[in-house]
Structures are given as C-alpha cells and as structure tokens.
Amino acid sequence: MxxxxxxxxxxxxxxxxxxxxxxxxxxxxxxxxxxxxxxxxxxxxxxxxxxxxxxxxxxxxxxxxxxxxxxxxxxxxxxxxxxxxxxxxxxxxxxxxxxxxxxxxxxxxxxxxxxxxxxxxxxxxxxxxxxxxxxxxxxxxxxxxxxxxxxxxxxxxxxxxxxxxxxxxxxxxxxxxxxxxKGITIFDLVKKFEEQKGDMILKKVYGGQAANMVPDKCEAVISCVETEEILNKLNEFVKRTGYDLKGEVCEGEIKLLCKGESAHGSTPELGFNSIMALMNFLGKITFSSNEINEYIKFMNEKIGMNLHGEDFGCYLEDEVSGKLSFNVGVINLEDSESKVILNLRYPVTKTLDDMLNPAKETLKDKGITIENFVHQEPxxxxxxxxxxxxxxxxxxxxxxxxxxxxxxxxxxxxxxxxxxxxxxxxxxxxxxxxxxxxxxxxxxxxxxxxxxxxxxxxxxxx
Incomplete structure (x- = not known):
C-alpha cells in the first residue's frame, strides 16, 4: 500500500x-x-x-x-x-x-x-x-x-x-x-500627557487584541457638555466615510464604538483598522487639551489609514518580497498616557536601519518614545x-x-x-x-x- x-x-x-x-x-x-x-x-x-x-x-x-x-x-x-x-x-x-x-x-x-x-x-x-x-x-x-x-x-x-x-x-x-x-518589528509608541482639564476631555481610547492582528473593534469615551454637537459631527462623518461608527450618550459622556475587520498583521490590506478609523473621527473634535489635539493630529497625519508606512517615512519595497507592511495593532489611551503597539514588517533585502532611522526621524521632537522593541531579522x-x-x-x-x-x-x-x-x-x-x-x-x-x-x-x- x-x-x-x-x-x-x-x-x-x-x-x-x-x-x-x-x-x-x-x-x-x-x-x-x-x-x-x-x-x-x-x-x-x-x-x-x-x-x-x-x-x-x-x-x-x-x-x-x-x-x-x-x-x-x-x-x-x-x-x-x-x-x-x-x-x-x-x-x-x-x-x-x-x-x-x-x-x-x-x-x-x-x-x-x-x-x-x-x-x-x-x-x-x-x-x-x-x-x-x-x-x-x-x-x-x-x-x-x-x-x-x-x-x-x-x-x-x-x-x-x-x-x-x-x-x-x-x-x-x-x-x-x-x-x-520579512523582517518583523513590534514596538510601543508611548506618549505622556499633562492632566486634562476642561469641558471636552478624551477619557479613554482602547482597542485591538494583539500586535499581529488588524483590530476589529475600538472604543472611546469622551466627557463633554455639548453631546449633541459631537453626535451631529459623528452622523456627518459616518455619512461621508461609510465607517461603522456609533455613539451613545450616557451621563454626560459619549461612548464611541468603531468596528473594523480583523486580519493578520502581515496583510493589513485584507482587514480594516478600527483604531485608525476612530482616530480619524476624533480628529474632527477640538478637545480642551492641546496636547491631545496635537497627538491625534500626529496619528492621523503620520499614520492614518496607511498600510505601508508612507506617511511615517519608512516605506520600503523590494522585488523579492514586496512592500513593507504597517499595522496599528493595539491602543490604550487613558489618564495621562497613550500606548500604541505597532507591527512593522520590512522587505527581505532591506535592513532594520533602513526602516527604523526614518521612523525615528518622524518621531523626533514629538515627545513620543519607542519602548518594548522586539525584532526578528529577515x-x-x-x-x-x-x-x-x-x-x-x-x-x-x-x-x-x-x-x-x-x-x-x-x-x-x-x-x-x-x-x-x-x-x-x-x-x-x-x-x-x-x-x-x-x-x-x-x-x-x-x-x-x-x-x-x-x-x-x-x-x-x-
């Protein structure tokens, strides 16, 4: 047999x-x-x-x-x-x-x-x-x-x-x-804030389960007086983008839920990143803390919905393995700190410095530090x-x-x-x-x- x-x-x-x-x-x-x-x-x-x-x-x-x-x-x-x-x-x-x-x-x-x-x-x-x-x-x-x-x-x-x-x-x-x-890196972007005070406070943003998964759900909690104004902006945003984003008013707070589509972090194009979709909407709100506003602006301008690190400055590509992949896997913003976990994978003929040096340049003078850095060679x-x-x-x-x-x-x-x-x-x-x-x-x-x-x-x- x-x-x-x-x-x-x-x-x-x-x-x-x-x-x-x-x-x-x-x-x-x-x-x-x-x-x-x-x-x-x-x-x-x-x-x-x-x-x-x-x-x-x-x-x-x-x-x-x-x-x-x-x-x-x-x-x-x-x-x-x-x-x-x-x-x-x-x-x-x-x-x-x-x-x-x-x-x-x-x-x-x-x-x-x-x-x-x-x-x-x-x-x-x-x-x-x-x-x-x-x-x-x-x-x-x-x-x-x-x-x-x-x-x-x-x-x-x-x-x-x-x-x-x-x-x-x-x-x-x-x-x-x-x-x-591809070479694989996983690391945290950590940003510290002064205590938030005022009428429009971003209390929490949390989403994602692992660095190597495209996050299928992200939530935020906003403490504010003008809840109706935020909900109107939300409705306009959803109509314009088609994102699956909902808001609920509860005791002077608005709870936001954005749903995406999960995929492996190495192929972010096969999913939809709920963290960055929610960040996109948060960028339409002016919070009482200018630090928070600048941070959200940075996230949207330098990461956004990019899949290959274009705006982060670390885009790479080769004939053998294609483009660098860029995944925002997890976010936890609460009180006076935000931690975002990134998973970047760079082409097999490139080096870590080819990817990391321009990324560090992007973070320069932004008060954002790289922590818990893990690396696997190609x-x-x-x-x-x-x-x-x-x-x-x-x-x-x-x-x-x-x-x-x-x-x-x-x-x-x-x-x-x-x-x-x-x-x-x-x-x-x-x-x-x-x-x-x-x-x-x-x-x-x-x-x-x-x-x-x-x-x-x-x-x-x-």
Missing part, C-alpha cells in the same frame, strides 16, 4: 485528532510551575503528546515549553515544527471558536488552519511512513510549540537542550513554498538551496502544479529554528481565514496536507 492510500484509511482519525485539539482554548495565560505559557497551551501540548503516544510514537515533554513525537533511529533528524497556541478568537463567529464543528466539509475553530490541523496532518503523515515500514536514514520529529503567536520563546528553551534538525519545515504559511520572510533561502529544491519537488509531484517560490510578511518558526522553511498549509487562491472569525480548514485540504507532509518528510529522511 502507498503512503497516500494509507492516509486515506486514517481519514477519520485525522479529523478527530484535529477536533480534539481545536476544542482546547490554548491562549497564552498566566505562567505557573510546569506551565510557562499558562493552562491552555499546556493542556494542548499534553493532548498532542497523548495522541502521539497512542499512535505509537516516542514522546518527550520539555517542561511544558515544547514537546515532540519521534520515529526512527540515528543521530540526525528531520522535523515538522508546528504550534498549538492560538490568537484570541475575537468577535463575529458563526460557530463556536473552540467547538471544532464540522459543517459542509469544513472544520471550524481557532487553530484549525493555524496551526493545529496542519501539525496533526504532519503527525499522521509520519504515522503512514511508520505503518508502511519504509526505510529512512534519519529520525523524524514532529515538534509541538506552544508560544509561536506571542514570541516563540519555547524554541530558545528547546535549542538549549536539543540540537536542531538537519532539514524540515513548519506548516504555518502558504504553498507552494516560502523561501523568504529570512531568505536562495532558489538553489537543497531544502528549497526538495520541498519544491514534493509539492509538484503531489499537486501537479509548479512550485513557485514566494516571500511573506508573516513570521514563522523558520526564523527561530535552523534548517527550516515554511511549507503550506494554505493553497494558492483559496480563502485565508487565519486570525479571522470563522477560521476553518476543509477536510479535503487537511487530508491533502497530510499526503504532502508525509511525502516531504519521507524524502528528507531517506
């Missing part, structure tokens, strides 16, 4: 294991002993290792940080590296985000595509190799991460205790094959690299389509683990629901991924 025929026979088990993991709400939480990223990721890791043991794999749990399932013998190993943690579910779901409901051939839930379904596919791909008794010269590991969405700190822990694979992939991006990943594998060529060959054999090389703005484990490239699970031209409401994976694609990953790991391990 062939690998692919064996996978077809395991179809129901692959689906059930995916659903089991999707039902676990594996958001990062408060750390405790043996649970460095909280209860949810720990439970998901335990479940993944339990499934692996039942399938006949040797398993290891590295103190709750990360774990793996292993097959074969030898010093060297190849790997599929995926993550079990997820981003917050957000609003707008038609199905339980942690229900694993199957409707019209689709499994719905947070993590179905990013990344629980694909790492289950890789696991069962190796199960097919194991059951068929195919000869391999290297061990194969399926590595289960638990902190990819909020820092990938578990891989530092892993590499302090385990040597890296000699080759492999992370099923956490797009097909045909990712050989370039990743780029040339087209003649052996790993690139091997994965291209498998994709072409399994799909019958040409394996064009692409670069992405999303950061994957490939930046954290040597000898790894991002490979699937998203097929060209299909809807992208990652980090969005109603995330799903089709059963057809789950099984198709299993076949591709099985053959890729077999090729690398031979």
């Amino acid at each position: 062939s690998i692919n025929e064996h996978i077809e026979r395991m179809k129901d088990d692959i689906i059930n294991s995916t659903v089991e993991l999707v039902k676990i709400k594996s958001l990062e939480g408060e750390a405790s002993e043996g649970k460095p990223f909280g209860e949810g990721p720990y439970i998901a890791l335990e479940k993944a290792l339990e499934i692996s043991e039942k399938l006949g794999f040797k398993t290891k749990n590295l103190d709750g940080y990360v774990g793996y399932a292993e097959y074969g013998d030898g010093e060297e190993y190849v790997a599929a590296l995926g993550h079990l943690d997820v981003v917050p579910e957000g609003d707008g779901w038609n199905y339980d985000p942690y229900g694993g409901e199957i409707v019209d051939g689709k499994i719905y839930g947070r993590g179905t595509t990013d990344d629980k379904g694909p790492i289950v596919a890789a696991l069962y791909g190796v199960k097919a190799i194991m059951d068929e008794g195919l000869s391999i010269s290297k061990k194969i590991r399926i590595i289960f991460g638990t902190n990819e969405e909020t820092g990938s700190k578990e891989l530092e822990y892993y590499l302090e205790r385990e040597k890296p694979p000699v080759a492999g992939f992370t099923p956490d991006a797009d097909y045909p094959l990712i050989n370039g990943e 990743l780029y594998y040339p087209e003649d690299h052996p790993l690139v060529k091997s994965l291209q060959e498998v994709y072409e054999e399994e799909t019958g389509n040409r394996a064009e090389l692409i670069s992405i703005g999303g950061g994957t484990y490939a930046k954290e683990m040597p000898n790894i490239l991002a490979f699937g699970p998203q097929f060209p031209g299909e809807p992208d629901t990652i980090h969005k409401p109603n995330e799903y994976i089709t059963i057809h694609n789950l099984i198709k991924n299993t076949k591709i990953y099985a053959n890729a790991l077999y090729k690398l391990a031979k």
Whole structure:
C-alpha cells in the first residue's frame, strides 16, 4: 500500500485528532510551575503528546515549553515544527471558536488552519511512513510549540537542550513554498500627557487584541457638555466615510464604538483598522487639551489609514518580497498616557536601519518614545538551496502544479529554528481565514496536507 492510500484509511482519525485539539482554548495565560505559557497551551501540548503516544510514537515533554513525537533511529533528524497556541478568537463567529464543528466539509475553530490541523496532518503523515515500514536514514520529529503567536520563546528553551534538525519545515504559511520572510518589528509608541482639564476631555481610547492582528473593534469615551454637537459631527462623518461608527450618550459622556475587520498583521490590506478609523473621527473634535489635539493630529497625519508606512517615512519595497507592511495593532489611551503597539514588517533585502532611522526621524521632537522593541531579522533561502529544491519537488509531484517560490510578511518558526522553511498549509487562491472569525480548514485540504507532509518528510529522511 502507498503512503497516500494509507492516509486515506486514517481519514477519520485525522479529523478527530484535529477536533480534539481545536476544542482546547490554548491562549497564552498566566505562567505557573510546569506551565510557562499558562493552562491552555499546556493542556494542548499534553493532548498532542497523548495522541502521539497512542499512535505509537516516542514522546518527550520539555517542561511544558515544547514537546515532540519521534520515529526512527540515528543521530540526525528531520522535523515538522508546528504550534498549538492560538490568537484570541475575537468577535463575529458563526460557530463556536473552540467547538471544532464540522459543517459542509469544513472544520471550524481557532487553530484549525493555524496551526493545529496542519501539525496533526504532519503527525499522521509520519504515522503512514511508520505503518508502511519504509526505510529512512534519519529520525523524524514532529515538534509541538506552544508560544509561536506571542514570541516563540519555547524554541530558545528547546535549542538549549536539543540540537536542531538537519532539514524540515513548519506548516504555518502558504504553498507552494516560502523561501523568504520579512523582517518583523513590534514596538510601543508611548506618549505622556499633562492632566486634562476642561469641558471636552478624551477619557479613554482602547482597542485591538494583539500586535499581529488588524483590530476589529475600538472604543472611546469622551466627557463633554455639548453631546449633541459631537453626535451631529459623528452622523456627518459616518455619512461621508461609510465607517461603522456609533455613539451613545450616557451621563454626560459619549461612548464611541468603531468596528473594523480583523486580519493578520502581515496583510493589513485584507482587514480594516478600527483604531485608525476612530482616530480619524476624533480628529474632527477640538478637545480642551492641546496636547491631545496635537497627538491625534500626529496619528492621523503620520499614520492614518496607511498600510505601508508612507506617511511615517519608512516605506520600503523590494522585488523579492514586496512592500513593507504597517499595522496599528493595539491602543490604550487613558489618564495621562497613550500606548500604541505597532507591527512593522520590512522587505527581505532591506535592513532594520533602513526602516527604523526614518521612523525615528518622524518621531523626533514629538515627545513620543519607542519602548518594548522586539525584532526578528529577515529570512531568505536562495532558489538553489537543497531544502528549497526538495520541498519544491514534493509539492509538484503531489499537486501537479509548479512550485513557485514566494516571500511573506508573516513570521514563522523558520526564523527561530535552523534548517527550516515554511511549507503550506494554505493553497494558492483559496480563502485565508487565519486570525479571522470563522477560521476553518476543509477536510479535503487537511487530508491533502497530510499526503504532502508525509511525502516531504519521507524524502528528507531517506
């Protein structure tokens, strides 16, 4: 029996294991002993290792940080590296985000595509190799991460205790094959204010869930005397822009709610940024604090609804990976401070200084500081690299389509683990629901991924 025929026979088990993991709400939480990223990721890791043991794999749990399932013998190993943690579910779901409901051939839930379904596919791909008794010269590991969405700190822990694979992939991006990943920065813009006094005070602005998500909701609270004047301006603004923005008067305050559309922070053009849409309206109001007015003016003039940092002065572009992406992910303005979390991703052939120096120039003399700066260098594998060529060959054999090389703005484990490239699970031209409401994976694609990953790991391990 062939690998692919064996996978077809395991179809129901692959689906059930995916659903089991999707039902676990594996958001990062408060750390405790043996649970460095909280209860949810720990439970998901335990479940993944339990499934692996039942399938006949040797398993290891590295103190709750990360774990793996292993097959074969030898010093060297190849790997599929995926993550079990997820981003917050957000609003707008038609199905339980942690229900694993199957409707019209689709499994719905947070993590179905990013990344629980694909790492289950890789696991069962190796199960097919194991059951068929195919000869391999290297061990194969399926590595289960638990902190990819909020820092990938578990891989530092892993590499302090385990040597890296000699080759492999992370099923956490797009097909045909990712050989370039943009440089990623996440940082806070912090502005301090004097205490606000007067008849028109901006008490709060808060919105967004994570730096790497386009915010789908932002709210503000204004304390004012002339509430009717603000509501009139709001109505005119909504008529002119079409933005989903509503206001409600409550005990001398106006509460504003702006709704946008969530998307991954690496592709802000696929969403609609509710924070900056609300900032746009706030710029139509004259507040009692000139500091607040100047700050809102700066946000609108230097960021606005830009997607590529044009007005911020840090626009970059190259042939390999395209334009810099610019996402305002979170805002928290209250009392005498505003903190805005930005996620900027720059092209693979550019440097951090190319992006950061003009950004610093834009902030000069504005009283806005950069804090909590996090950076990942770009990743780029040339087209003649052996790993690139091997994965291209498998994709072409399994799909019958040409394996064009692409670069992405999303950061994957490939930046954290040597000898790894991002490979699937998203097929060209299909809807992208990652980090969005109603995330799903089709059963057809789950099984198709299993076949591709099985053959890729077999090729690398031979």
